[in-house]
Amino acid sequence: MKSEVTYLGSVINVDSNSIEVEITDDIPSSAPIVNGRLYRIGQIGTLVKVPIGNIRLFGIVASVSNVSNKIQDENNMNDNGSRYLQVQLVGEQIGKKKFERGIGTFPTINDEVHIVTEGDLLNIYGEEGKGLIEIGKHSSSDNLSVHLDLHNLVLRHSAILGSTGSGKSNTTAHLINEILENYNGSRAVLIDIHGEYSSAFNGKCKVFKINDTANPLKIPYWTMNFDELSFFLVGRPNGQERPEDKKLREEILRYKKLNAGKLKAGSINEDSITPDSPIPFDIKQVWHNFNREVNGTYSSSSDQTRNTEELEDEGDFQNLIPAKFKEYAIGSGAPYKSKNQIMYSYEQKIFSRLKDSRYNFMFNPEGYLNADSECDLDTLIRGWIEHNERLTILDLSGVPFELIDITVGLLTRLIFDSMYWGRKETYTGKNRPLLMVFEEAHIYLPKNEDSTHIYGYARKAVEKVFKEGRKFGVGATVVTQRPSEISETILAQVGTFIALRLTNSSDKGTVKSAAPNNMNSLIDLLSSLRKGEAIVVGESIEIPSRVRIKEYTPRPNSNDPNLVESWIKDFKLDDVNYKSVVTAMREQKHL
Incomplete structure (x- = not known):
């Protein structure tokens, strides 16, 4: 075994969830070639394996040092480079069985440690198949696709987290598109408070928006409790x-x-x-x-x-x-x-x-004014979630800011109630689950009540979905740039975290406290991730991974403006007219 080209070193220290590895001096370089592929040794977040009979333990490199944790005397430090790895154990594979998270057998001192090859990774992640969707490529391999278990992603709930410009909107759009493209019976509702996603799913969605001529958003006041x-x-x-x-x-x-x-x-x-x-x-x-x-x-x-x-x-x-x-x-x-x-x-x-x-969309909803009107609540709910496109975008960009809280809460509660009371029907409830996606969730799902969210109607409704939705076929995804401001109850129910670059210390701390305890080494990488790269941990992925999210086009309308190009232009004052802008401000209608 030590003669194998994948041999990395041996175990010198073991505790409850991690091991320390001493790298052998026989490795010719810090970047050996295995089966024609270059592997970098000691990269934070990469995987190693410990074979014990027919069991293979897998772990993630958490830290690298040129002195063992057991050695305290600086005189014992050597100049052989990065010789010691701290590895957090994450799972095991017994014989030809499927990889499983958790450790049943621990390694012992002097057990061999090997490089995880692309073949090993393919064995762990598996081929694309029923119940899986592709999120992107593994950061250590351009050829290895990473798949998520759709059942756990949706019904065990998920969170897409990342600072502005990290690729949050692209990740959200890509995952929704993967679901729509691969599952003809799927259905999803996206709460979009800034109106960014209709351009990304043009021809693939039904958009409801205030004052829209085709599909005006109507939320009759009488649907409120x-x-x-x-x-x-x-x-x-x-x-x-x-x-x-x-x-x-x-x-x-x-x-x-x-x-x-x-x-x-x-x-x-x-x-x-x-x-x-x-x-x-x-x-x-x-x-x-x-x-x-x-x-x-x-x-x-x-x-x-x-x-x-x-x-x-x-x-x-x-x-x-x-x-x-x-x-x-x-x-x-x-x-x-x-x-x-x-x-x-x-x-x-x-x-x-x-x-x-x-407030006309509430007080004057054509067709829903009173009991004598032509439509009832069944027409409203059916229009929102039952149509040929399977993706509903509820564009709340025209909703007055002070009504965002109640509006999101009301929409969520009505959809949840329809799934709850229809849970045994063949066409809805548990027999046809639904995914709800909450974009910019920190705006209306706050951790604490303030002057804007006095009663937290949205927070209470969405917390109910996260706590009870699974039983009635309602899954949820929160998307936010400020996880530290999100309801702790919601984050506690999240089964899968897709964390893109986060630089704020409190946001990283929130993710670290909510993610599995032995994933701290990966979470610490959040501030150094590239755009479009994410740490994925949780129930929908076989092993916590650093992933490059597949780019989705057309992109949601959330990109930064091209400042340099626009400032190069020579604007003439005669062409500037703010009348249309002021009219839009007064009518609360987008140009």
């Missing part, structure tokens, strides 16, 4: 229950029950309806009732009901025109001013929301 809707309408803090909150709750429940027999998806028992039930009702009618109650005048001071109203004009609630009443008398005579002022502030806030055109 009471906590979400009351926070959005009147700023009600979660858990608060003042008299006006109780009245708002009762009014919403009353109208939902009135519509129980009109639902296009099928009538339901009104006794099962709660204020949280996603049932159409007309919020404009609710506002109109509150406005009428607050501003009405009455012929009686003690009996202020609809029967004693001094009404001159009913108004038009659909066009937000309030009812008109006789002026109340100054003094003690009729008409009397309304004493029901409890809803005064809520009526004003609701009116303000209804008049704001930025």
Whole structure:
């Protein structure tokens, strides 16, 4: 065995998850040639093997030194170059069986250590086959493809992490494309808050976007539960229950029950309806009732009901025109001013929301306005996730920033609920899983609540997917440049980490704490990775690896501008006109 050209050295120290290797002096150079291929000895992150009978242990080089860890006296240091390797054990292969993570048999002192050849790697990673998708090439070989187990990648969840410009968007696009190209029954939903991915999947996806003429994004207000809707309408803090909150709750429940027999998806028992039930009702009618109650005048001071109203004009609630009443008398005579002022502030806030055109995608969703409209919730969900392209991009670039949290939470909850309640159906749930991808996740999935994410609606909904989604066929991927700002609950449930270059120490620390304990040597390489190169660890890959991600074209629209080329041009002031820019700012529409 020592005579083999792959012989590297011998084990001189063993602990619970690592070994120390002394490199033999007989190796002719630091870059021996094995089977016509050059191998670099002592490269951080490369693999070595320890054959023990019919067992082959594999480990990753964590550190290199010219003095053993056991030697403390500097006088014992030698000049023979990098002679000692610290190796973290990661898995084993018994006979011709498949490689498995974890160590059942540990090496002993003087056991031989060999270079891992390209043939060994091919044996570990295996050929492309059913249930695998290619992520890229192994960094140590231009010929060795690295594949991920699709089941574990999706249903055990994953995270794509990397600083700006490291290749995050390309990695996301490539993985989604691999799924679409190889699995005709697949389906995925991408939450894209900056509108970057539609160009990358032109002709391969269905894009929903606010004010889009083909597929406008519609999220009817009545799909919110009471906590979400009351926070959005009147700023009600979660858990608060003042008299006006109780009245708002009762009014919403009353109208939902009135519509129980009109639902296009099928009538339901009104006794099962709660204020949280996603049932159409007309919020404009609710506002109109509150406005009428607050501003009405009455012929009686003690009996202020609809029967004693001094009404001159009913108004038009659909066009937000309030009812008109006789002026109340100054003094003690009729008409009397309304004493029901409890809803005064809520009526004003609701009116303000209804008049704001930025929220038309919620308050005026054509086809979903109320129970009498042509569409129901089944039409909405089916449109999002059931179509010929199999990839849905929910472009939230036109959603007001203060609504990103609720919007992502609502979209996630509706899709998750459809998978949960349809888990036994043949066409959805566990019988046809779904992948949800959350781009720029640090913006709406924060670790802590702040002024922007007061109640963390998005975080709570996505955490539920990461904790329970697997059981109902929902897998998830978070994509972020700031893992240190992401919910710890989400990262704790991630099964596969695809970590590109990260330079921030807190971000690297977060990845190191979330990744398997014996992978620290690989995680330490994050700041030195090249663009498009990643450390992949977790349940979907046979052995933790440094991988060059396959480049996907066309690229998502997230590249840096070409600064030099644009600054070389000579712009003329006569060609500069900001009118269209200002119009877009005012209408909240992209040019």
